Amino acid sequence: MSRAEASGAPSDAGPVPSGAEPTEPPIVRAEGLVKTHHGEGAPVKAVRGVDLTVGRGEFVAVTGPSGAGKSTLLHLLGGLQKPDSGSIWFDGTCLDSYGESHWAVLRRRRIGIVFQFFNLVSNLTVADNVELPALLAGRSPKRARADRAELLEELGLAGKERSMPGELSGGEQQRVALARALVNHPDLLLADEPAGSLDSKGTREVLRLLSRFHARGQTILLVTHDARMASAADRVISFFDGRVVDDAVLDTDDGARRRGTGVAGVLELKD
Numbered sequence: 134m135s136r137a138e139a140s141g142a143p144s145d146a147g148p149v150p151s152g153a154e155p156t157e158p159p160i161v162r163a164e165g166l167v168k169t170h171h172g173e174g175a176p177v178k179a180v181r182g183v184d185l186t187v188g189r190g191e192f193v194a195v196t197g198p199s200g201a202g203k204s205t206l207l208h209l210l211g212g213l214q215k216p217d218s219g220s221i222w223f224d225g226t227c228l229d230s231y232g233e234s235h236w237a238v239l240r241r242r243r244i245g246i247v248f249q250f251f252n253l254v255s256n257l258t259v260a261d262n263v264e265l266p267a268l269l270a271g272r273s274p275k276r277a278r279a280d281r282a283e284l285l286e287e288l289g290l291a292g293k294e295r296s297m298p299g300e301l302s303g304g305e306q307q308r309v310a311l312a313r314a315l316v317n318h319p320d321l322l323l324a325d326e327p328a329g330s331l332d333s334k335g336t337r338e339v340l341r342l343l344s345r346f347h348a349r350g351q352t353i354l355l356v357t358h359d360a361r362m363a364s365a366a367d368r369v370i371s372f373f374d375g376r377v378v379d380d381a382v383l384d385t386d387d388g389a390r391r392r393g394t395g396v397a398g399v400l401e402l403k404d
């Protein structure tokens with residue numbers, strides 16, 4: 134069964150012409166995304182026409198000043214908010230017609246998300262927080278337990294299975310959140326300021342873990358205003374006033390290669 138079939142969604146990929154190499158679609162493609170928030174005051178145009186492609190295995194950081202619209206963009210890509218206009222494709226499947234329940238199934242099976250404030254279920258143990266998404270995705274209890282045990286061991290949390298989230302440090306809670314996000318081996322990990330409420334030791338730890346999972350092929354989209362975190366990625370998208378203003382692939386030798394998808398020139402970003 135293909136991944137598209139596994140997600141319960143029809144694939145848009147047409148037949149492969151004979152003689153042509155089948156090419157894998159990007160994990161995410163977005164075109165013309167627009168989102169305005171209607172809160173208490175005047176409407177806020179948070180995302181103002183964004184085109185974006187994230188390839189399989191990429192580690193992309195979206196960076197920019199506070200209020201630039203980074204989190205809104207991540208929420209749109211994870212289906213947590215609906216764009217006013219524009220389209221999103223996930224692994225070649227257009228999600229325009231997806232409602233909340235369809236998005237929930239897609240997230241459960243193929244998209245892991247970590248947030249700044251962990252969002253663990255406070256009255257469940259560490260073990261249950263990590264096993265729950267595996268069970269909801271249809272894993273057997275035995276397999277969910279085994280996957281949970283392996284991840285917690287890997288994330289340095291062996292022995293904490295019976296702890297409640299409130300008994301853990303911020304860094305430990307974020308590692309549990311990472312385990313929960315990764316337990317179903319998602320095609321895409323979305324991380325929204327995952328070190329935003331951690332001290333420098335916790336920040337280093339999260340950075341190290343993201344880099345380790347990326348080295349094994351995990352596709353990651355990280356939202357951060359922290360330049361040090363962004364530099365762990367292999368591509369940095371600068372976001373300003375709801376738009377992509379720069380998109381650079383980081384080279385280890387000579388700094389950055391521009392992809393040419395943003396406006397010319399690099400903006401000095403203030404935070």
Ligand SMILES: Nc1ncnc2c1ncn2[C@@H]1O[C@H](COP(=O)(O)OP(=O)(O)OP(=O)(O)O)[C@@H](O)[C@H]1O
Nearest residue numbers: 170171172177179198199200201202203204205206
């Ligand atoms: N639910 C909402 N209702 C009203 N306005 C919102 C909402 N969410 C975000 N905004 C506004 O939209 C703009 C973009 O917010 P967003 O959180 O996406 O930016 P950001 O770049 O992630 O900022 P930060 O780094 O401070 O989190 C801001 O002006 C914010 O106040």
